[in-house]
Amino acid sequence: MSEYVLADEAATTAFGERLARCTEPGCLIFLRGDLGAGKTTLARGFLRGLGYAGRVKSPTYTLVEPYDTPRGVAYHLDLYRLADPEELEWIGIRDVLDGSHRCLIEWPQRGLGILPDPDLTVELEMDDRGRQLTILAYSMAGKRALTSFQYKS
Numbered sequence: 614m615s616e617y618v619l620a621d622e623a624a625t626t627a628f629g630e631r632l633a634r635c636t637e638p639g640c641l642i643f644l645r646g647d648l649g650a651g652k653t654t655l656a657r658g659f660l661r662g663l664g665y666a667g668r669v670k671s672p673t674y675t676l677v678e679p680y681d682t683p684r685g686v687a688y689h690l691d692l693y694r695l696a697d698p699e700e701l702e703w704i705g706i707r708d709v710l711d712g713s714h715r716c717l718i719e720w721p722q723r724g725l726g727i728l729p730d731p732d733l734t735v736e737l738e739m740d741d742r743g744r745q746l747t748i749l750a751y752s753m754a755g756k757r758a759l760t761s762f763q764y765k766s
Protein backbone atom coordinates (compact mmCIF):
# COMPACT_ATOMS: atom_id res chain seq x y z
CA MET A 614 0.00 0.00 0.00
CA SER A 615 1.21 3.51 -0.80
CA GLU A 616 -0.22 6.94 -0.03
CA TYR A 617 0.23 10.17 -1.91
CA VAL A 618 -0.97 13.75 -1.54
CA LEU A 619 -2.18 15.34 -4.77
CA ALA A 620 -2.25 19.13 -4.41
CA ASP A 621 -4.36 19.98 -7.45
CA GLU A 622 -6.06 18.67 -10.57
CA ALA A 623 -2.78 18.68 -12.51
CA ALA A 624 -1.22 16.41 -9.87
CA THR A 625 -4.12 13.95 -10.18
CA THR A 626 -3.79 13.91 -13.98
CA ALA A 627 -0.02 13.45 -13.75
CA PHE A 628 -0.47 10.56 -11.31
CA GLY A 629 -2.81 8.83 -13.77
CA GLU A 630 -0.41 9.40 -16.66
CA ARG A 631 2.54 7.94 -14.80
CA LEU A 632 0.53 4.99 -13.45
CA ALA A 633 -0.66 4.10 -16.96
CA ARG A 634 2.89 3.74 -18.20
CA CYS A 635 3.61 1.22 -15.42
CA THR A 636 0.66 -1.08 -16.26
CA GLU A 637 0.45 -3.99 -18.66
CA PRO A 638 -2.49 -4.76 -20.97
CA GLY A 639 -5.18 -6.60 -19.01
CA CYS A 640 -4.63 -4.54 -15.87
CA LEU A 641 -7.92 -4.00 -14.00
CA ILE A 642 -8.08 -0.95 -11.75
CA PHE A 643 -10.90 -0.01 -9.39
CA LEU A 644 -11.25 3.72 -8.71
CA ARG A 645 -12.90 4.42 -5.36
CA GLY A 646 -14.00 7.68 -3.75
CA ASP A 647 -16.99 10.01 -3.44
CA LEU A 648 -18.50 12.09 -6.24
CA GLY A 649 -15.99 14.80 -7.11
CA ALA A 650 -13.05 12.95 -5.54
CA GLY A 651 -11.12 12.94 -8.81
CA LYS A 652 -11.70 9.46 -10.28
CA THR A 653 -12.54 10.69 -13.77
CA THR A 654 -9.67 13.21 -13.62
CA LEU A 655 -7.27 10.36 -12.86
CA ALA A 656 -8.76 8.23 -15.65
CA ARG A 657 -8.26 11.13 -18.09
CA GLY A 658 -4.58 11.29 -17.13
CA PHE A 659 -4.30 7.50 -17.40
CA LEU A 660 -5.62 7.50 -20.97
CA ARG A 661 -3.31 10.36 -21.85
CA GLY A 662 -0.46 8.31 -20.40
CA LEU A 663 -1.33 5.56 -22.90
CA GLY A 664 -0.96 8.16 -25.64
CA TYR A 665 -4.65 8.89 -26.21
CA ALA A 666 -4.86 12.53 -27.36
CA GLY A 667 -8.64 12.94 -27.78
CA ARG A 668 -11.36 13.98 -25.39
CA VAL A 669 -12.17 11.82 -22.39
CA LYS A 670 -15.70 12.28 -21.13
CA SER A 671 -17.21 10.77 -18.03
CA PRO A 672 -19.03 7.50 -18.87
CA THR A 673 -21.73 8.32 -16.32
CA TYR A 674 -24.58 7.70 -18.79
CA THR A 675 -22.97 5.27 -21.24
CA LEU A 676 -21.48 3.20 -18.37
CA VAL A 677 -18.55 2.19 -20.59
CA GLU A 678 -16.30 4.06 -23.03
CA PRO A 679 -13.67 2.31 -25.15
CA TYR A 680 -10.45 4.12 -26.10
CA ASP A 681 -8.23 3.12 -28.97
CA THR A 682 -4.80 4.15 -27.69
CA PRO A 683 -1.30 3.62 -29.12
CA ARG A 684 -0.78 1.10 -26.29
CA GLY A 685 -3.93 -0.87 -27.05
CA VAL A 686 -7.62 -0.59 -26.38
CA ALA A 687 -8.49 0.58 -22.88
CA TYR A 688 -11.90 0.84 -21.21
CA HIS A 689 -13.25 3.37 -18.75
CA LEU A 690 -16.39 2.44 -16.83
CA ASP A 691 -18.53 4.38 -14.38
CA LEU A 692 -21.07 2.13 -12.69
CA TYR A 693 -22.70 4.84 -10.56
CA ARG A 694 -25.98 4.47 -12.45
CA LEU A 695 -25.93 0.70 -12.66
CA ALA A 696 -29.16 -0.52 -11.07
CA ASP A 697 -28.23 -4.20 -10.91
CA PRO A 698 -24.84 -5.97 -11.36
CA GLU A 699 -26.57 -8.21 -13.96
CA GLU A 700 -26.75 -5.20 -16.31
CA LEU A 701 -23.01 -5.60 -16.77
CA GLU A 702 -23.69 -8.57 -19.04
CA TRP A 703 -25.71 -6.31 -21.38
CA ILE A 704 -22.87 -3.82 -21.78
CA GLY A 705 -20.52 -6.59 -22.88
CA ILE A 706 -18.46 -6.87 -19.71
CA ARG A 707 -17.01 -10.21 -20.84
CA ASP A 708 -15.25 -8.60 -23.79
CA VAL A 709 -14.13 -5.67 -21.65
CA LEU A 710 -12.58 -8.02 -19.10
CA ASP A 711 -11.17 -10.66 -21.45
CA GLY A 712 -7.73 -10.09 -19.95
CA SER A 713 -6.18 -8.18 -22.83
CA HIS A 714 -7.33 -4.63 -22.13
CA ARG A 715 -6.48 -2.13 -19.45
CA CYS A 716 -9.68 -1.21 -17.62
CA LEU A 717 -10.56 1.51 -15.12
CA ILE A 718 -13.81 1.19 -13.15
CA GLU A 719 -15.44 3.94 -11.10
CA TRP A 720 -18.00 2.78 -8.49
CA PRO A 721 -16.93 -0.90 -8.77
CA GLN A 722 -19.02 -1.76 -5.68
CA ARG A 723 -22.10 -1.49 -7.93
CA GLY A 724 -20.82 -4.53 -9.85
CA LEU A 725 -20.28 -6.71 -6.81
CA GLY A 726 -20.67 -10.40 -7.59
CA ILE A 727 -20.01 -9.96 -11.32
CA LEU A 728 -16.73 -8.08 -11.43
CA PRO A 729 -13.57 -10.08 -10.72
CA ASP A 730 -11.00 -8.92 -8.16
CA PRO A 731 -8.92 -5.99 -9.45
CA ASP A 732 -5.16 -5.86 -9.93
CA LEU A 733 -5.05 -2.44 -8.28
CA THR A 734 -7.39 -0.22 -6.31
CA VAL A 735 -6.96 3.53 -6.13
CA GLU A 736 -8.89 5.40 -3.45
CA LEU A 737 -9.24 9.18 -3.53
CA GLU A 738 -10.30 11.27 -0.55
CA MET A 739 -10.74 15.01 -0.32
CA ASP A 740 -8.68 16.77 2.31
CA ASP A 741 -7.46 20.30 2.94
CA ARG A 742 -4.28 19.66 0.94
CA GLY A 743 -6.22 18.62 -2.16
CA ARG A 744 -6.64 14.86 -2.42
CA GLN A 745 -5.20 11.95 -0.52
CA LEU A 746 -4.63 8.91 -2.72
CA THR A 747 -4.17 5.36 -1.51
CA ILE A 748 -3.09 2.67 -3.97
CA LEU A 749 -3.14 -1.06 -3.26
CA ALA A 750 -2.02 -4.06 -5.31
CA TYR A 751 -4.02 -7.31 -5.24
CA SER A 752 -2.27 -9.46 -7.85
CA MET A 753 1.18 -10.11 -9.29
CA ALA A 754 0.38 -7.77 -12.20
CA GLY A 755 -0.76 -5.13 -9.72
CA LYS A 756 2.41 -5.54 -7.66
CA ARG A 757 4.59 -5.24 -10.77
CA ALA A 758 2.80 -2.02 -11.72
CA LEU A 759 3.07 -0.56 -8.25
CA THR A 760 6.75 -1.48 -7.87
CA SER A 761 7.52 0.04 -11.25
CA PHE A 762 5.54 3.16 -10.28
CA GLN A 763 7.49 3.56 -7.03
CA TYR A 764 10.81 2.90 -8.71
CA LYS A 765 10.17 5.58 -11.31
CA SER A 766 8.99 8.23 -8.82
Ligand SMILES: Nc1ncnc2c1ncn2[C@@H]1O[C@H](COP(=O)(O)OP(=O)(O)O)[C@@H](O)[C@H]1O
Nearest residue numbers: 619621622625648649650651652653654743744
Ligand atom coordinates in the same frame (compact mmCIF):
# COMPACT_ATOMS: atom_id res chain seq x y z
N1 LIG B 1 -5.78 16.79 -6.37
C1 LIG B 1 -6.82 17.61 -6.51
N2 LIG B 1 -6.99 18.68 -5.70
C2 LIG B 1 -8.06 19.49 -5.83
N3 LIG B 1 -9.03 19.33 -6.77
C3 LIG B 1 -8.90 18.29 -7.61
C4 LIG B 1 -7.81 17.39 -7.52
N4 LIG B 1 -7.96 16.45 -8.47
C5 LIG B 1 -9.10 16.74 -9.12
N5 LIG B 1 -9.67 17.84 -8.63
C6 LIG B 1 -10.95 18.47 -9.00
O1 LIG B 1 -11.99 17.73 -8.40
C7 LIG B 1 -13.02 17.46 -9.33
C8 LIG B 1 -13.04 15.98 -9.56
O2 LIG B 1 -14.01 15.66 -10.49
P1 LIG B 1 -14.05 14.20 -11.14
O3 LIG B 1 -12.70 13.79 -11.56
O4 LIG B 1 -15.13 14.22 -12.15
O5 LIG B 1 -14.47 13.33 -9.85
P2 LIG B 1 -15.19 11.91 -9.78
O6 LIG B 1 -15.01 11.21 -11.09
O7 LIG B 1 -14.49 11.21 -8.64
O8 LIG B 1 -16.63 12.18 -9.44
C9 LIG B 1 -12.69 18.26 -10.59
O9 LIG B 1 -13.33 19.50 -10.49
C10 LIG B 1 -11.18 18.43 -10.50
O10 LIG B 1 -10.74 19.64 -11.08
Ligand SMILES: [Mg+2]
Nearest residue numbers: 652653671719
Ligand atom coordinates in the same frame (compact mmCIF):
# COMPACT_ATOMS: atom_id res chain seq x y z
MG1 LIG C 1 -16.42 10.30 -12.34
